Amino acid sequence: MLMSGLVPALVGAMLAIGSAQAQPSSFETFTVPTGSVPHDVAPAPDGTVWYTAQAKGAVGRLDPRGGKTNWVPLGEGSAPHGVIIGPDRAAWVTDGGQNALVRFDPRTERFEVLTLSRPHANVRQMMGRPGEVWLSESGTDHLLRYRPRTADARSN
Template structure:
């Protein structure tokens, strides 16, 4: 069953979503400079970031319940947990994830770099080898390192906690990887330019799975907790599920023009999708 709830004012642009252990959802509103907090019961609570042009993009939730948010419009990362702190980081931050070392790791699209924000606010930017790779999303991998996608570089990147970066090129130079997320065994990633979803067990070669609609432009992925994953199909305005073998086992039409981007799987198995058209959809 699909349910939807409006988030923010019309045009606010829900973009990314994350869910904590208590079932509280956080959603970035990329066009209004806000972040919404949606408890399991009750209306959304809006947190204004102080700049309507801040373009809050992706977010990550810490073990303490704090939400960390990248602001690509003014080069900052914010921490929200009842209080609100903002850190200048530079470089056009986009992807974000909490690392096993206690740091907040992020991609810096404008600087072609991966960054780390330490608990005391110190920022380090590590340039990605090569030219104009365009680092996009980032996640903590099952091997204790951070992994990120290089959209223009057609590669996955691995950065260890010492800051050493290794690139893993993908076979198709036009595949354009964007979304990436990990379960206990592997990394799932979306190839927006090729209409594929990939799975990589660290130390092995990647496996790539063609979607039925190669023009669907897959954007974000989220492991399902059972070996498979969910993926948003931006151009097809749909949500798909793949099992561990890469077989599409479900396809849900979200409605024409809804622009699905971020998604998350809640502790109870519900799948949440942020629609830039203005809604948060929940699939149960």
């Protein structure tokens, strides 16, 4: 019993001492629209930052120079998770709600939904490199490579 009360007291004391010695925060905070529930972020070469707005079924774009944000709704049932800026400078979004990989081209302001072939893929994370985008289907134990130029998708 004594230990159960002692440990939280010691941890609290250490946190208080650490807080008193901590340097001022260097984080800048940017407010996004209420209810966005931002999940992943991806800085773009043009200085903007893309983020997934999970609760809104959208991908958002923040311009940190002025704090302006805008959204692109991804479609009925969308539940976006991950976002990267691909080698083509488009925003690529994993969307578990649509069981899809979604590509949004900021130049044309059009998006393309690439539905995955396996149901309940639970697609979440992805990475890009020149000529390809990689993602994981945690619901099916697969990795997927998508080559935008050839429209060739292969699972391994």
